[in-house]
Amino acid sequence: MVIQRTIYVLAVPDLEKTIGFYGDILGFTIHEIGDPGWRMFVRDNCRIMAGHCPDAIQPSELGDHSYFGYFVVDDVDDYYGMVTSKGVEVIKPIKSEPWGMREFGMKTIDGHRIMVGQDLEE
Numbered sequence: 001m002v003i004q005r006t007i008y009v010l011a012v013p014d015l016e017k018t019i020g021f022y023g024d025i026l027g028f029t030i031h032e033i034g035d036p037g038w039r040m041f042v043r044d045n046c047r048i049m050a051g052h053c054p055d056a057i058q059p060s061e062l063g064d065h066s067y068f069g070y071f072v073v074d075d076v077d078d079y080y081g082m083v084t085s086k087g088v089e090v091i092k093p094i095k096s097e098p099w100g101m102r103e104f105g106m107k108t109i110d111g112h113r114i115m116v117g118q119d120l121e122e
Contacts, residue, residue, distance in 0.1 A: 005047065010048060010050045015037065015052035018108070020109075028042060028046075028048070029042050038051045058111060059108075070114070070115040070116075070117065071116045073117070091107050092104055100119060101117040101120060
């Protein structure tokens with residue numbers, strides 16, 4: 001068995017706000033997927049399906065479980081500069097860590113949390 005790809009699936013309280021955040025702020029393209037309550041966000045090899053779920057538990061109420069992904073990128077400093085210049089809430093400042101990653105954490109407009117990191121060269 002081989003895992004061929006991963007797709008994150010998120011319940012979001014306001015799909016239109018989420019579409020704007022992932023498209024305009026994080027640089028994803030937005031795709032219709034045949035159901036008006038769902039969208040697919042695509043950037044490079046990352047896929048995120050977001051479903052409009054206004055009555056679901058709010059991401060901010062999930063505590064540590066609101067982390068849903070760790071994006072490994074090729075230029076974390078550039079991406080950090082881009083998202084912070086657009087006002088994204090940083091929850092962990094960019095830092096080189098002893099486990100070999102330079103990383104930062106951010107919060108989405110919905111309250112989900114994402115870590116973004118780059119492998120440090122030895």
